[in-house]
Amino acid sequence: MTSNYLSINGLIKSYPPATGKGDRLVIVDGFDLHVDEGEFITLIGHSGCGKSTVLMILAGLSTQTEGVITLGGNTLTGPGLDRGIVFQSPCLLPWLTAFENVMLSVDQGKPDWKKAERRDHAMKYLSLVGLQDAVHKKPAELSQGMRQRVGIARAFALQPKLLLLDEPFGMLDSLTRIELQQVLLDIWTQERMTAVMVTHDIDEAIFMADRVVMMTNGPRAKIGDIVPVPFARPRSRGELLESNEFYALRERLVGFLEELHHDHAPKPEPEPTAATPASPKLVTAPLSGNLS
Numbered sequence: 001m002t003s004n005y006l007s008i009n010g011l012i013k014s015y016p017p018a019t020g021k022g023d024r025l026v027i028v029d030g031f032d033l034h035v036d037e038g039e040f041i042t043l044i045g046h047s048g049c050g051k052s053t054v055l056m057i058l059a060g061l062s063t064q065t066e067g068v069i070t071l072g073g074n075t076l077t078g079p080g081l082d083r084g085i086v087f088q089s090p091c092l093l094p095w096l097t098a099f100e101n102v103m104l105s106v107d108q109g110k111p112d113w114k115k116a117e118r119r120d121h122a123m124k125y126l127s128l129v130g131l132q133d134a135v136h137k138k139p140a141e142l143s144q145g146m147r148q149r150v151g152i153a154r155a156f157a158l159q160p161k162l163l164l165l166d167e168p169f170g171m172l173d174s175l176t177r178i179e180l181q182q183v184l185l186d187i188w189t190q191e192r193m194t195a196v197m198v199t200h201d202i203d204e205a206i207f208m209a210d211r212v213v214m215m216t217n218g219p220r221a222k223i224g225d226i227v228p229v230p231f232a233r234p235r236s237r238g239e240l241l242e243s244n245e246f247y248a249l250r251e252r253l254v255g256f257l258e259e260l261h262h263d264h265a266p267k268p269e270p271e272p273t274a275a276t277p278a279s280p281k282l283v284t285a286p287l288s289g290n291l292s
């Protein structure tokens, strides 16, 4: 396993001011991260801090303003088949079957293989996600969870150097979410590709990751803390939920995020006087395990 397989150095993303005048809006300011080959990173932070921005730059779908990213020793300059992406919603072509949707990516990723090899390869990943009996169904005939299984099969079938996951379970009900977390982890355990996943769910961030990367609030967001997850793999959700270490870790992550929350909370109002009567209090919702 190569150290620093993915290297993100001095990443900055800014946009011109909306009015055309004034300072640029700096979303991410100095994001540095080094990921070993085969490592699973989860990225968490408050809504709008810039998690997807970082992921889209890694995917080559957005360009950084400054900074250099290398993957396996090559500098990334745009999108490429060395990266597989799973979005919140899988963006399948509606007129193609599940099999054909995966084949599209296999045809692109493995152009030198024989047709039969490509078909077997697509079928292998569709079976791994549990869709062997639904391969000829079109997206409209599949549930949201099944569509996301196709998206996962498609990304893994590319056998990318880097797997990028942008809240892949965000639109699923909690049972399907738990099922698909396990499906994804099982395939990842077999393939051991380097992965970066954005999530709003703290338990999911811990369950999936080797390290949890926490971003500070934007604008000018950067990495606030990186927490290693000490649990051996394969992991059992049940065992994790029974371990004190899991709750200690959870507390640490929630504590970090709550601190950011308070830093940005409105300042307490001065005591009312006759000259300045009390105004209605602002209510800030407490953070739960889910950041959405």
Ligand SMILES: Nc1ncnc2c1ncn2[C@@H]1O[C@H](COP(=O)(O)OP(=O)(O)OP(=O)(O)O)[C@@H](O)[C@H]1O
Binding pocket: 015, 025, 027, 045, 046, 047, 048, 049, 050, 051, 052, 053, 054, 218
């Ligand atoms: N084209 C753009 N021009 C200006 N600002 C933008 C543009 N695209 C995104 N932003 C801003 O960048 C910030 C970060 O957005 P991003 O989607 O990366 O956050 P996020 O952490 O993934 O949020 P969420 O958790 O809600 O998905 C947001 O404030 C967003 O408004």
